[in-house]
């Protein structure tokens with residue numbers, strides 16, 4: 001794997017999941033990253049991604065540099081050819097090139113603005129880092145995707161499933177704010193790669209990008225979708241059609257034990273952070289139905305597998321370069 005920007009960067013998903021499971025079992029400190037540095041830039045808040053990816057890098061022997069780029073760094077200009085006479089002090093061309101002098105892998109978190117669909121879909125921040133950095137780039141949740149989360153989710157389902165082809169339901173749930181579609185987009189792409197019975201349920205108006213969901217069943221009746229589910233993945237997202245808008249806060253979509261009665265004793269998943277009694281009720285989060293802490297735990301091993309593959313590919317490329 002050269003970069004980890006999107007799930008399409010994964011060459012062999014089963015091999016990557018096996019690697020993550022083995023790293024979890026071994027829980028050993030490795031040396032492959034010795035003398036290498038991971039630089040992480042956050043334009044938005046984080047708890048899990050920041051700490052689990054740092055831990056993963058350290059378990060591989062890497063050093064880690066972290067910067068809250070949104071608040072501590074110079075405001076960055078991303079436009080090519082811009083006349084920089086406003087508040088933006090540094091161009092991405094220099095910033096990415098300079099970071100590449102300090103880091104062997106650069107990882108970036110940059111959420112969508114949720115104002116202009118085209119702009120968010122252009123993934124300007126992440127793609128600019130990819131274009132102007134001379135080292136691999138990892139997505140720590142961008143405008144349209146969260147591939148490290150999706151890998152963790154696949155690992156967690158693989159670990160917990162009791163049958164080969166479990167029924168997995170991704171359900172929209174209410175939230176007081178308009179949130180990105182990044183997590184459900186990546187989860188959908190991941191489920192399409194697995195041999196599961198996958199269904200998405202959301203209220204009318206909340207259908208995800210049809211380019212992403214095109215081969216997946218979308219049901220607007222939540223109770224119908226939840227029937228016999230083995231896994232219920234809960235997430236809020238803002239409207240794609242009415243881009244970035246919060247259309248309703250329909251409280252009846254919150255996941256509670258009452259809702260889970262129709263399921264096959266389903267395990268409930270959420271990427272976290274979760275708003276209790278808004279998205280998921282206490283009676284679920286405080287019960288054995290909840291798999292959210294295991295998901296968060298698995299973030300370390302998913303990130304470790306990704307960073308290890310990137311380090312291996314970089315090492316191979318430099319060996320080839322030497323022999324050329």
Ligand SMILES: NCCC[C@H](NC(=O)CCC(=O)O)C(=O)O
Nearest residue numbers: 141177179180182183271272273
């Ligand atoms: N990284 C996991 C989720 C991040 C983000 N959630 C949030 O912004 C929740 C914020 C709040 O609850 O106020 C999202 O939905 O993509």
Ligand SMILES: NC(=O)OP(=O)(O)O
Nearest residue numbers: 046047048049271272
């Ligand atoms: N799930 C997740 O990405 O959590 P953070 O936003 O806390 O990193």
